[in-house]
Amino acid sequence: DAGVIQSPRHEVTEMGQEVTLRCKPISGHDYLFWYRQTMMRGLELLIYFNNNVPIDDSGMPEDRFSAKMPNASFSTLKIQPSEPRDSAVYFCASNQGLSEAFFGQGTRLTVV
Amino acid sequence: AQSVTQPDIHITVSEGASLELRCNYSYGATPYLFWYVQSPGQGLQLLLKYFSGDTLVQGIKGFEAEFKRSQSSFNLRKPSVHWSDAAEYFCAVGPLGTGANNLFFGTGTRLTVIP
Numbered sequence: 759d760a761g762v763i764q765s766p767r768h769e770v771t772e773m774g775q776e777v778t779l780r781c782k783p784i785s786g787h788d789y790l791f792w793y794r795q796t797m798m799r800g801l802e803l804l805i806y807f808n809n810n811v812p813i814d815d816s817g818m819p820e821d822r823f824s825a826k827m828p829n830a831s832f833s834t835l836k837i838q839p840s841e842p843r844d845s846a847v848y849f850c851a852s853n854q855g856l857s858e859a860f861f862g863q864g865t866r867l868t869v870v
Numbered sequence: 871a872q873s874v875t876q877p878d879i880h881i882t883v884s885e886g887a888s889l890e891l892r893c894n895y896s897y898g899a900t901p902y903l904f905w906y907v908q909s910p911g912q913g914l915q916l917l918l919k920y921f922s923g924d925t926l927v928q929g930i931k932g933f934e935a936e937f938k939r940s941q942s943s944f945n946l947r948k949p950s951v952h953w954s955d956a957a958e959y960f961c962a963v964g965p966l967g968t969g970a971n972n973l974f975f976g977t978g979t980r981l982t983v984i985p
Binding site for chain 2: 801849
């Protein structure tokens with residue numbers, strides 16, 4: 759398996775624009791997580807899904823953030839409208855049952 | 871509430887020296903414990919994990935960690951550090967019995983290795 763695949767690797771956008779981050783989890787994994795990493799706040803769990811169903815979205819910072827998982831092999835994290843303070847590295851991770859989480863390479867988002 | 875504390879923000883060691891990175895956790899039950907490593911511009915890679923059983927766990931790249939329930943600690947060790955070990959190290963705790971979801975990460979320890 760190619761591991762967790764995230765796209766794009768880098769995204770630069772202007773404030774106010776919509777941004778969509780994509781994630782393909784490892785096949786067969788039933789949990790999917792979205793994390794955000796910043797210097798100030800470290801690694802924060804934004805939301806996670808189990809069997810495509812959102813379980814806990816308490817980490818989503820604002821209504822501008824939304825995440826979907828339409829099927830077991832794809833998830834999106836959308837920010838609309840984007841703001842400079844959203845600049846961060848966003849990681850997707852997946853796991854199965856009691857296994858450890860496997861992380862993607864991340865998407866570095868810069869909002870100017 | 872769950873929390874993970876990595877008291878050392880930055881550690882510098884000489885190549886060949888031993889290493890210990892500290893991790894303390896707060897959790898209501900026996901947790902799942904993890905150490906991840908992150909190289910610059912990369913995602914997080916699992917070094918090792920503790921779920922149950924032997925409290926001394928071996929990981930990749932020559933790392934090991936010891937779970938000490940009485941001290942709520944899960945310190946990472948390596949007897950001889952290599953220059954390629956320079957990276958950021960994260961300790962994480964997860965709930966028991968419900969899968970390794972809701973991982974809580976420490977703030978990380980940046981390791982610098984000097985020749």
